[in-house]
Amino acid sequence: MKNLPPTPLPTLERAKAICDAEGLHYVYIGNVPGHPAESTWCPKCRRVVVERAGFTVRALHLDKGKCHFCQQAIRAFGKGDRV
Secondary structure (H helix, E strand, O other), X not given: XXXXXXXXXXXXXXXXXHHHHOOOOOOOXXXXXXXXXXXXXXXXXXXXXXXXXXXXXXXXXXXXXXXXXXXXXXXXXXXXXOO
């Protein structure tokens, strides 16, 4: 798909807003370094549980499948907390 232009940022933001409005958790905007929605947030305490920078996971705030901060179950990776 290298022959296609990048998806415009407003389109990605609209798609995320629709997902949020529908109650989907863990939706993030990828490939837009520095965007506030590039990380995964806990739906309960609203803190970052998977901190991303571009294509890199910079921090993983999960303990045995739960948010490190509030213990909310996070189903971002399935089994375990490894990336």
